[in-house]
Amino acid sequence: MKLDRKGKLPFICQIVGYKxxxxxxxxxxxLGILTAGGHRVAVIKHDAHGFEMDHPGTDTYKHREAGAEGIAIVSAGRTAVLEERAAGLYELIGRFDTYDCILIEGFKEAPFPKLVMVKEAGDTGLLDRLPCVAGAVCWPGMKKQVQQQIAGLTVYGTEEAEHAARWIEEQIKGYA
Structure with missing residues (x-):
């Protein structure tokens, strides 16, 4: 994996939780708060169900249907690469090594700082099971239970996204 930024990767933070x-x-x-603050942010999302990004009628769709396993489409302000293979998380992180921050949705078991979404009591098991839990984001009624479960854990309410974003900004500053 190539590294920029004096041998450092961007700050990586995962947002994890159940469906x-x-x-x-x-x-x-x-993301909106970080980009408004001038940070360059990349996002990697795990989709356990499969997805379709290309649509019938487009040139890239025709290329895929004709057998291309890798397709790139480039315009003045956007690049998209479609490949008929799964890419690993570390490979994707390497592609985004020049950004200030990479936000990852999912990949629960990966070893990066993570904010765990807690909607109901059954979700709290993730806090003990997952590696690198940096904090929890709780739905109404769950914050106190989570604070009691893990003393000292940073806990935000779902309405406190700005506080979570400010925490990430502080981490980005430490990586600059």
Whole structure:
């Protein structure tokens, strides 16, 4: 993996939790705050169900249908690469090594600082099981339970995305 920034990777933070706990909503809020503050942020999202980015009728779709296993499309302001293979997390991180921060949605077991979404009592098991838990983001009614479960853990409410973003900004400063 190539490194920029004097041999350092960008600050990497994961947003993890079970399905429908608000991961994407939190990530989008944090992303908006970080980019408004001038930070260059990349996002990597894990999708356990498969996805389709290309659509019938486009040239790239025709190329894929004709057998291309790798396709790149480039314009003046955007580049997209579509490959017919799974890419590993570390490979993707390497592609984004010049950004200030990489936000990762999912990949629960990866060893990066993570904010765990807690919507209900059954979600709290992730706090003890996952590596590198830096904090929790709790739905209403769960904050106190999480604070009691793990003394000293930073805990935000779902309405406190700005506080979580400010924590990430402090980490980015430490990586600069």
């Amino acid at each position: 429908n706990t608000g991961k994407t909503t939190l990530l989008a809020s944090i």
